[in-house]
Amino acid sequence: MVVFSSLRPSTRGLMAVMPILRRSPQTPSAIKQAGPVVLATRGGGGGNAMKLKPGMYMDRLWRDGVHFFILLGTIPVLTVITLANLVLPQGELTDLPEDRVPQTWEYHQHPITRFIAKHIVRSPEKLYETNMALVHIEEEKRRLRKLDAQVKRVMLNRQDIRGWYFFQGATDSRQISQDDYKESKGTAW
Structure with a gap:
């Protein structure tokens, strides 16, 4: 491959000269009229650079997959x-x-x-029953919230009932020591 690429510039020069040589006989006057022939031996620099562009492989692969x-x-x-x-x-x-x-x-x-x-x-009957079940659940929540508010209001007004979160404390010293022992050991008496 290297040999062929190094021969390419010399063949271009020969191709430029060949039409002139064919038209005229090979006499010294004809060669003088054609002018000097400049042959390039290397194509190492200059304008014929390879332009970089993004590859199309992934784009085509994606398009092929979509199709x-x-x-x-x-x-x-x-x-x-x-x-x-x-x-x-x-x-x-x-x-x-x-x-x-x-x-x-x-x-x-x-x-x-x-x-x-x-x-x-889903059938319309199933959708209707599902929606009615959700409405029933929400109605029960509303009713329990209302009842909870009413109970709290009555407890606040009367102030004769202990709160819901009241726990009876131990009054006896013996009971207190038993509770402490149960918590520390995790076993009953």
Whole structure:
């Protein structure tokens, strides 16, 4: 490779001279008219520098990954939608027996919408019951807060009941020594 790259400047000089030599016979007057031939032997410096630019490898890799995963998702989805529209029938209204209650997903006409309503989305009855359970819990919390405030108000007004966080202290010296021993040893008498 080094040999070929070192020969490149000399071949350029020869190529510049070759048209002149072909047109005229090789006489001393023709060579004088062509002028002196300057051949470069080295191309070591100057303007033909390699320009640095950011690489495109990671960009192309990212784009290829995005395209792959988009197609990985869209091709099966489009296939299922096409098959559902071509093969499965649309829903029709029919009379039901009086003892049968229709399910919520049976009200939808399109088969894909029926599938989504049956297997993915919660039924309206479940949503209603869930919301009512949350409302009941919040109502119980409100009722207990109200009762707590009422109890505190009555205790403050009457001032004849000990507080909720009152603990009976030991009055007997023997009881005090037993409590201290239990705490230090962790065993009962």
